[in-house]
Amino acid sequence: MNNIKLSSISHTLITPLKQTNSVKDALNSMKENSISSVIIVDDADLPIGIFTERDAITIIANEQKNSLYLSDVMSKDVFYLKEDSYIHDAYTLMEQKGFRHIIVVDENNRYIGVVSEGDFLRHMGFEELPATKSIKDAMIDSILTINLNTSLTEVALRMSKKKCDYAIIVEHNQPIGVIGERDIAHCSIDGNLSLENAMSIMKHQTMCLVNIETSLQDVSQMMKEHGVHQLVVVNNTNALIGLITRHDILKTIHSSYFDYLLKTIESKSEKEQTLIKHKKELKKIANCDSLTNLPNRLFFKRELKKLVTQSIKNQQISAVLMLDLDRFKDINDSYGHSIGDEILSIISSRLVDIVKVDDLVARLGGDEFAIILEDVDSKDEIVKITNNILLAISKACKLSNGIDIHIASSIGIVLVPDDAKNVEEIFQYADSALYQAKSDGRGIYSFYTDEMTKKAMQKIAYESELRQAITNNELELYYQPQVYMKTGKIVSCEALLRWDNHKFGRVTPDIFIPIAEDTGLINSIGEWVINEACTQGKIWVDKGYHLTIAVNVSPNQVRYQNLPLVISEALKKSGYSASRLEVEITESSLMQREEEVVEMLHSLRAKGIRLAIDDFGTGYSSLSYLKRFPIDVLKIDKSFIDDIPYEKDDMAIVVAIIEMGKALGFEVLAEGTEHKEQLDFLEERGCNLYQGYIKSKPLPAKEFEKLLEEQNF
Ligand code: C2E
Ligand code: MG
Ligand code: MG
Numbered sequence: 001m002n003n004i005k006l007s008s009i010s011h012t013l014i015t016p017l018k019q020t021n022s023v024k025d026a027l028n029s030m031k032e033n034s035i036s037s038v039i040i041v042d043d044a045d046l047p048i049g050i051f052t053e054r055d056a057i058t059i060i061a062n063e064q065k066n067s068l069y070l071s072d073v074m075s076k077d078v079f080y081l082k083e084d085s086y087i088h089d090a091y092t093l094m095e096q097k098g099f100r101h102i103i104v105v106d107e108n109n110r111y112i113g114v115v116s117e118g119d120f121l122r123h124m125g126f127e128e129l130p131a132t133k134s135i136k137d138a139m140i141d142s143i144l145t146i147n148l149n150t151s152l153t154e155v156a157l158r159m160s161k162k163k164c165d166y167a168i169i170v171e172h173n174q175p176i177g178v179i180g181e182r183d184i185a186h187c188s189i190d191g192n193l194s195l196e197n198a199m200s201i202m203k204h205q206t207m208c209l210v211n212i213e214t215s216l217q218d219v220s221q222m223m224k225e226h227g228v229h230q231l232v233v234v235n236n237t238n239a240l241i242g243l244i245t246r247h248d249i250l251k252t253i254h255s256s257y258f259d260y261l262l263k264t265i266e267s268k269s270e271k272e273q274t275l276i277k278h279k280k281e282l283k284k285i286a287n288c289d290s291l292t293n294l295p296n297r298l299f300f301k302r303e304l305k306k307l308v309t310q311s312i313k314n315q316q317i318s319a320v321l322m323l324d325l326d327r328f329k330d331i332n333d334s335y336g337h338s339i340g341d342e343i344l345s346i347i348s349s350r351l352v353d354i355v356k357v358d359d360l361v362a363r364l365g366g367d368e369f370a371i372i373l374e375d376v377d378s379k380d381e382i383v384k385i386t387n388n389i390l391l392a393i394s395k396a397c398k399l400s401n402g403i404d405i406h407i408a409s410s411i412g413i414v415l416v417p418d419d420a421k422n423v424e425e426i427f428q429y430a431d432s433a434l435y436q437a438k439s440d441g442r443g444i445y446s447f448y449t450d451e452m453t454k455k456a457m458q459k460i461a462y463e464s465e466l467r468q469a470i471t472n473n474e475l476e477l478y479y480q481p482q483v484y485m486k487t488g489k490i491v492s493c494e495a496l497l498r499w500d501n502h503k504f505g506r507v508t509p510d511i512f513i514p515i516a517e518d519t520g521l522i523n524s525i526g527e528w529v530i531n532e533a534c535t536q537g538k539i540w541v542d543k544g545y546h547l548t549i550a551v552n553v554s555p556n557q558v559r560y561q562n563l564p565l566v567i568s569e570a571l572k573k574s575g576y577s578a579s580r581l582e583v584e585i586t587e588s589s590l591m592q593r594e595e596e597v598v599e600m601l602h603s604l605r606a607k608g609i610r611l612a613i614d615d616f617g618t619g620y621s622s623l624s625y626l627k628r629f630p631i632d633v634l635k636i637d638k639s640f641i642d643d644i645p646y647e648k649d650d651m652a653i654v655v656a657i658i659e660m661g662k663a664l665g666f667e668v669l670a671e672g673t674e675h676k677e678q679l680d681f682l683e684e685r686g687c688n689l690y691q692g693y694i695k696s697k698p699l700p701a702k703e704f705e706k707l708l709e710e711q712n713f
Contacts, residue, residue, distance in 0.1 A: 006090050007083035009120070010104040010113035016041040019048070019071035023059060026051045026070060027189045036116050036182065037101045040074050045110040047103045049074030053181040054100075054165075060156035060188050077336055080105045083112055089290050091120050095251070096365075097337065118229065118246055133216045138252035139233055139242045145170045152184055152193035159184075166230055166243055169195075175232050175240050177207050209234050212241060216249055289363040291341055292348035300362035300370055304416075304423045307372060311417045314375075319382045320420075321371040322412040322430035323351075323389070326442045328367035331405065343397050343405060350392045355385065370430075379447075380518075383459075386411055386445045394443070408443035410434055419448045462515050465501050470528050474500055477532050478698035481707060482550070482669060482691045485683050490711055492548035492582065494691060495533040496698045497525070517556050526557045527566050534574035534581065536701055541576065545708045550582035550612055555589040564603045571607075578608035582633065586614050590625060598628055605630040612669070617657060626664060633689070634661045638672025641692075645677050658685050 016039040017026060026038045030053065040049035051074045059066075059073060080103035081090050094102055094117075104112045144167040146155055155167050159181065169177040179198055187198045210219060210231040222231060223246065233242040287299040295303070304320070311318050325347065332340040344367065351361045351369060360372040371389075376382055389411065396404040412434030420426040429448045437446035444460075469475050476498045481490040499507045516522040529551055537549045557563060563583075571578055583604060590597055590613075601611055612633035617640055636657050640650045654670070661668035670682050673692030682690060696707060 004087045005083065006081060006085045006087055006102070006104050006115060007112065009087060010083070010102075010115045011035060011119075012104075012113035014038070014113070016045075016047070016111050017051075017070060018042075019069065019074075021070050022066060023051070023056070023064075023068050023070065023073060024066040024189060027056060027066065027185055030056075030182075031186050031189065035114070036118070037114060039078075039103055039111060039114055040070050041111045047078050047080055047105065047109075047111050049076050050078050050101060050103065051075070052101065053185050054160075056185040056188065057156045057160050057181050060153055060184060060193070061160045063153060066188065066191070078103055079337065080109070082107065087120065090115070093290055094120075100247075117250060120250060133252060135210065135212050135214055135216065135219060135233055135242075135244050138216060138248040139212075139244045143168055143240075143243050145240075146179075146195075147171065148195060148199075150195055152187060152195055152198055155179065155195070156184055165245060165247065168232060168240065168243060169199075170240065173240075174238075175207065175209070175234075178230055178232060178243070180230065207232060209238070210244065211236065216252065219244060220249055292345055292363050294348050294352075294369075295360065295362040297362070297364045300360070300364065301423055303360055303362075303372065304426055307374070307416055308420075308422060308426075312421070316375040317418060318416045319373040319376055320414045320416060320426050320430055321373065321386060321389070321445075322364075322414075322427075322434045323369040323371065323409050324411075324434055324438070325367040325393070326408045326410060326438070328407065331407065335403075335405075339399060339401070339403075339405075342399055343407060346397045347393055347407070347409075350395075351389065354388050354392055382413060383445075386413065390443065390445065410437040410442050411445035412437055412448065413445060414448045459515060462504070462507065462512060463519055463521075465503060466499070466512060466516060466519075466521055466525075469499055469501070470524065472502070474502070475525070475528060475532075476500065476700065477529065477536065478700055479536075479549070479704040480691055480698035481695050481704070482548075482689050483695050485688055485690060490547065490695075490707060491689070492550060493704065494550045494552070494584070494698070495529065495536075496552070497529055498698075513554065517554055520556065520560075522554045522556045523561050526553060526561065527570075530567055531570045531573065534570045534576040537580055538574045538576040540705070540708070541580070543705075545705075546580070547708070548580050548582050548610065550584050550610075552584045552614065553589075555586065558585055558589040558597060558600070563600060564607070567604065567609060568607065579610070582610040582612050584612045584614040584635065587616065587618070590629060594625070601629055615671070617653060626660075626666075631664075631666055633667045633669055635669045635671050635691075636687075638692075641670050641672050641678055641682075644681050651681070654682070654687075655685050658682075658687050662686065 011033070014029070014033050014035060017029065019040055019042075021040070029038050030036065037050055037052040039047050040051065042048050049070065051070055055073060055075060059068070064073075079094065079097060079099045079101070081093070083104050083106060090102055094100070100117050102115045104115060106112055142162070144158055144162050144164040146158070146167045146169055148169065148171060159165070159167060166178050166180045168175050169179060177199065179195075183198050187193060208222060208226050208228055208231045210222060210233055212233055212235055219231060223229065230243055230245040232240065233244055235241055287295055289296040307318055307320075310316075328340065328343075331343065344363070348361065348363060348369065351371065355361060355371060355373065358374060362370050364370050373382060373385060390409060393407065393409045396406055398404055412430045412432070414420050414426050414430045414433060416426060420429050433446045433448040437444050440446060440457075477495045478498050479493040479495055482492040482494060483489065484491045497509055497513075499509075499512050501507055513522070516525050533549045533551045540547060553563065567581070567583075570576075571581065605611065610632040611630055612635055613631055614635050615637040616634045617637045634657060636654060640654050640657075643650045644654065645651065658668050667688045669689035669691060670678070670687050671691055673679055673682065673690040673694050675694065679690065679694060699707070
């Protein structure tokens with residue numbers, strides 16, 4: 001049964017109408033063919049509108065004329081599917097979208113026929129259903145009652161206001177008839193809108209009463225026998241309590257339909273192979289969103305359950321991202337559902353492309369998507385992926401009708417198991433994080449916890465301030481002396497960046513340098529640093545202080561900036577000498593794109609520029625690479641100096657670095673020297689230079705100059 005194609009249940013013999021046909025033409029066609037809608041097509045037979053009994057009721061309620069053109073009153077929001085769609089998929093889609101008719105089209109989207117809700121009812125085979133559901137599960141109790149004095153216009157008005165398909169006519173509190181959209185539509189053809197006329201047309205129809213305790217199975221049987229689409233529901237004393245229609249039955253049954261089919265298939269001892277095939281297909285329908293082919297909410301929930309257990313057991317952190325397209329409803333409203341669907345498909349494939357193969361992307365419904373990032377290393381990784389997602393979504397969607405649409409999204413993030421330890425919590429917290437993101441301006445993400453939200457937001461805030469730092473004159477270089485061990489004299493200094501922001505005050509390099517790195521801002525900032533250091537160096541040379549200035553260069557600059565060019569220009573502009581400039585890079589910079597870095601460093605060396613390896617000992621030091629790079633200074637990382645003279649291992653490492661440096665012909669500098677004991681140890685072991693608070697903290701240029709004056713250069 002689940003293999004039945006849409007084409008086999010559609011009405012194909014009914015001629016569609018054109019925009020220039022009138023409402024009356026539509027009503028006549030509906031009456032002649034006993035159908036509840038007519039389709040309007042263009043000259044190429046492509047469906048462009050639908051006119052239903054419900055639309056007819058609106059026209060009557062508004063007292064509009066039957067001579068109106070269909071183009072003025074039809075609904076342009078048409079829902080069409082290809083003829084080879086399965087009826088179960090088709091029904092599920094129709095129900096999700098709230099339509100009552102499906103236009104069936106061929107592979108070129110040309111009109112073939114139409115399928116209404118009633119057609120599904122006849123073909124979905126629910127007469128086989130167990131008789132467990134009763135009227136109570138399906139019935140509508142908000143019924144519309146009218147009496148014989150009511151005019152049809154009034155009935156139509158009340159029906160369309162209350163969104164009822166039927167009105168029950170009562171006399172002395174007893175139901176005496178049921179009038180439906182179809183009856184009113186038929187009456188309106190010849191313009192006689194009295195209820196009496198309607199009653200006379202309906203004469204042939206019997207009003208059927210049914211007891212509230214009846215099973216749905218019997219209800220559908222009764223409808224079939226009496227040829228009606230609705231039954232009036234009464235209690236044991238025959239008092240009116242409601243109405244049950246085909247639509248209600250269908251809706252109720254459908255939710256249990258997949259369960260039922262699975263059970264039926266299992267119980268039947270059919271051939272093993274077909275059984276498995278059916279099960280798979282059903283499972284797919286039940287777990288898969290038919291528009292995007294992504295897993296649906298049901299499947300996603302099940303995966304979340306597994307995720308929670310697994311994350312707790314393996315002590316790993318995963319992130320659940322809840323994503324919602326901003327103002328998607330507006331797009332749907334202004335461009336129609338088929339454009340909306342096209343956008344959803346584009347977005348879903350972008351999402352799938354961005355995440356890792358093992359990560360799960362699901363469509364929860366409407367414009368809501370969810371993503372599981374399993375076993376993430378850090379918050380930063382999550383932020384990075386999330387930013388990529390926001391960026392990917394914000395790119396223009398090129399639609400088949402030639403329009404470019406821009407859409408943004410908001411994302412709520414929950415960490416499992418840190419924030420949430422069960423499925424309900426995940427949904428709840430992700431929702432509130434999503435809400436936060438939306439209320440913070442849309443197009444952004446928000447972590448669930450306050451603290452995380454704050455930090456992530458702070459990063460964004462820093463970033464936007466950092467973008468202005470140079471133009472706002474907020475950057476300054478401080479200088480920290482580097483002292484030659486043997487003479488105790490300052491021979492060089494390290495330029496260290498300081499940022500005083502008008503909003504945040506002083507922000508330390510540990511915070512803003514990584515942000516500048518992440519965002520690529522480091523390139524312009526780094527260029528500023530090199531220029532500033534050279535300018536200052538020249539000022540000091542002119543005053544007779546011939547010292548070397550070391551500038552820090554970040555991995556990002558090494559990789560993406562033309563450093564030799566930037567430095568040459570800075571030297572040229574300032575008139576500072578290349579041999580007095582030292583570039584500090586970390587081991588990690590050397591490890592990436594090694595060949596290119598070797599070449600670049602040699603070209604710096606060729607200009608006479610010195611090279612220092614910063615934070616030495618914390619990266620992947622290997623003798624072989626030390627030999628390949630034109631290094632002048634090894635700067636032993638502060639962490640090894642800190643515990644001199646107490647930590648034997650650290651002391652052994654320091655000694656080894658000094659020995660190795662000497663053997664390879666490098667100078668060795670000890671970073672972060674604070675105490676006399678450290679200094680004594682370093683001197684004794686033959687370390688050439690030191691830098692640290694024992695001599696001075698980093699100072700603004702003017703104050704640093706005083707140290708130079710005192711030293712009597
Ligand atoms: P770094 O290059 O290793 O710089 C040395 C850091 O150690 C500086 O921190 C300095 O103030 C600190 N320091 C020096 N002597 C002592 C001491 O005796 N005790 C203690 N406790 N600390 C000492 P700062 O200025 O906060 O800079 C931190 C890091 O930020 C630098 O580490 C460097 O990696 C980065 N940085 C600073 N300026 C720049 C820059 O212009 N460009 C780039 N790319 N990175 C920079
Ligand atoms: Mg440094
Ligand atoms: Mg360092």
